[in-house]
Amino acid sequence: MKLTLIKPTIGRQEHSLYIDEGRMEPLMLGVLAGLTPDDVDVVMHDDRMENIPYDDPTDLVAITVETYTARRAYEIAAEYRLRGVKVVLGGIHVSLLPEEAMQHADSIFTGDAETRWAEMIEDARRHRLKPRYDSPVGIGQINHCGHRVLPRREIYQGKGYLPMSLMQFSRGCRFACKFCAVTQYFGRRAYLRQIDEIVREIEQQQRKFIFFVDDNIASDQKALTELCHALTPMKVNWISQASLDVTKNRPLMSLMQKSGCWGNVMGFESINPLSLKDAKKSPNIKDFAHYVEEISVLREHGMQTWAAFTLGYDHDTIESIEQTVEFALKNRFAFAAYNILMPYPNTPLYTQLQQQGRLLYDQQWWLHPEYRFNQAAFTPKLMTAQQLTDACHDARSSFNSLPSIIRRFSDIRMTLQSLSRMATFWRYTLLFRKEVHKKHQMKFGLK
Ligand code: B12
Numbered sequence: 380m381k382l383t384l385i386k387p388t389i390g391r392q393e394h395s396l397y398i399d400e401g402r403m404e405p406l407m408l409g410v411l412a413g414l415t416p417d418d419v420d421v422v423m424h425d426d427r428m429e430n431i432p433y434d435d436p437t438d439l440v441a442i443t444v445e446t447y448t449a450r451r452a453y454e455i456a457a458e459y460r461l462r463g464v465k466v467v468l469g470g471i472h473v474s475l476l477p478e479e480a481m482q483h484a485d486s487i488f489t490g491d492a493e494t495r496w497a498e499m500i501e502d503a504r505r506h507r508l509k510p511r512y513d514s515p516v517g518i519g520q521i522n523h524c525g526h527r528v529l530p531r532r533e534i535y536q537g538k539g540y541l542p543m544s545l546m547q548f549s550r551g552c553r554f555a556c557k558f559c560a561v562t563q564y565f566g567r568r569a570y571l572r573q574i575d576e577i578v579r580e581i582e583q584q585q586r587k588f589i590f591f592v593d594d595n596i597a598s599d600q601k602a603l604t605e606l607c608h609a610l611t612p613m614k615v616n617w618i619s620q621a622s623l624d625v626t627k628n629r630p631l632m633s634l635m636q637k638s639g640c641w642g643n644v645m646g647f648e649s650i651n652p653l654s655l656k657d658a659k660k661s662p663n664i665k666d667f668a669h670y671v672e673e674i675s676v677l678r679e680h681g682m683q684t685w686a687a688f689t690l691g692y693d694h695d696t697i698e699s700i701e702q703t704v705e706f707a708l709k710n711r712f713a714f715a716a717y718n719i720l721m722p723y724p725n726t727p728l729y730t731q732l733q734q735q736g737r738l739l740y741d742q743q744w745w746l747h748p749e750y751r752f753n754q755a756a757f758t759p760k761l762m763t764a765q766q767l768t769d770a771c772h773d774a775r776s777s778f779n780s781l782p783s784i785i786r787r788f789s790d791i792r793m794t795l796q797s798l799s800r801m802a803t804f805w806r807y808t809l810l811f812r813k814e815v816h817k818k819h820q821m822k823f824g825l826k
């Protein structure tokens with residue numbers, strides 16, 4: 380039997396396909412390959428940089444789907460189904476909207492693959508694929524027999540991914556921000572892998588630079604403490620995503636630094652406490668004092684922070700978005716993302732905007748032929764959707780401008796800590812600067 384795994388791209392630019400130069404290894408496909416019985420041949424195609432060879436013979440195609448890639452995923456599924464090949468769709472978007480996904484596949488898979496993947500493969504082999512597999516979410520990389528599984532990283536060979544290994548320690552997060560799809564998928568909890576498994580996974584591959592793709596690696600601070608103890612003797616460097624409340628735990632901050640942490644993506648979201656309340660961003664709301672304490676702790680521990688902001692709340696104005704950029708420049712964050720508040724399907728934010736009649740693009744921006752990447756998909760309160768789109772684009776352009784890059788680079792305490800951190804800063808800053816402009820207004824899907 381031959382299985383084809385696919386990671387879809389988001390879409391295309393006006394005159395050419397979008398090639399993602401900052402692409403990372405698709406960890407979920409490595410995990411699916413790891414869960415697959417040894418007698419099945421596995422190939423992987425990454426639509427973010429290569430053409431999909433639709434006519435290559437295969438018995439089953441499995442596509443991972445996020446909301447941003449749903450339109451393209453359905454196009455790819457249609458191509459294979461035209462050729463009589465069975466297609467199964469899975470991933471977060473399929474779990475959020477199973478009824479929609481069902482219309483584009485022979486079978487759908489909700490939840491984590493771990494417990495029912497082998498059953499699904501067996502069914503496909505016997506030509507009796509079920510229309511739907513509902514599987515629980517939980518601790519990653521333990522198969523239906525309770526065996527621990529490592530991702531099969533050989534499927535990434537030769538595809539030009541960034542030189543970092545993606546791994547996952549925890550899945551899920553204890554918070555429940557109103558816009559976040561993760562809470563809908565996992566509920567309000569984090570599922571933890573065993574630390575010795577993480578150590579084994581790091582040892583099993585060559586790289587010393589790890590991206591833990593945890594939703595919030597600081598969701599369980601006790602577990603993070605144990606992880607840091609295990610990582611310290613391994614002499615790796617790592618980055619992840621963490622909620623800001625971790626800065627209140629100074630011993631843990633020191634441990635993170637000692638264990639090789641270079642910094643985290645951190646959701647600042649807004650500099651306006653009313654917007655934070657609106658977003659139910661509980662890790663940021665308590666004792667809000669314009670992040671002065673949090674930022675000083677991050678700097679004290681040499682963390683090169685990737686500050687993530689979400690713009691478009693009911694209290695936001697064009698001026699407040701400009702102030703958010705000034706805030707990021709003043710604090711010289713190594714990196715920053717200015718994301719438009721997005722109504723992801725099945726989130727409380729989506730329901731609220733739907734009830735208020737504020738959703739644009741027929742309430743399904745992810746499938747709409749007119750929708751473009753980084754466009755507002757709802758009517759904000761204090762500006763128009765177009766003004767929000769433009770203000771966010773201006774914010775990204777300002778933060779990624781050359782004067783801003785130089786100002787951030789010359790931050791001795793953060794960027795100039797070592798030659799390797801300097802090199803990493805330049806490599807990724809220039810890459811993000813390029814990608815931000817390439818992605819803007821990209822169309823979804825290829826048709
Ligand atoms: C790492 C990551 C990234 C990395 C990309 C990594 C890569 N390889 O390219 C970076 C930082 C670049 C990134 C970028 C973006 N991301 Co991102 N990212 C993640 C994150 C944190 C982890 C994903 C991961 O690798 N998990 C590890 C694997 C093992 O777990 P998994 O994906 O859940 O897969 C399991 C199951 O879902 C299931 N499964 C998955 N696929 C399939 C397929 C089949 C056939 C089957 C049977 C099962 C199955 O089985 C797997 C094993 O259990 C997720 C959060 C999350 N919880 O999903 C957000 C997440 C996917 N990202 C999100 C977003 C919005 C983005 C951006 C659009 C942000 C932006 N505005 O630019 C971009 C662009 C995404 C794109 N498609 O290009 C959202 C998507 C929301 C949604 N509804 O789709 C998420 C859920 C975060 C969130 N808080 O909402 N992201």
Ligand code: SF4
Nearest residue numbers: 552554555556559594
């Ligand atoms: S802290 Fe981050 S991962 Fe957790 S619910 Fe909020 S946005 Fe989602």
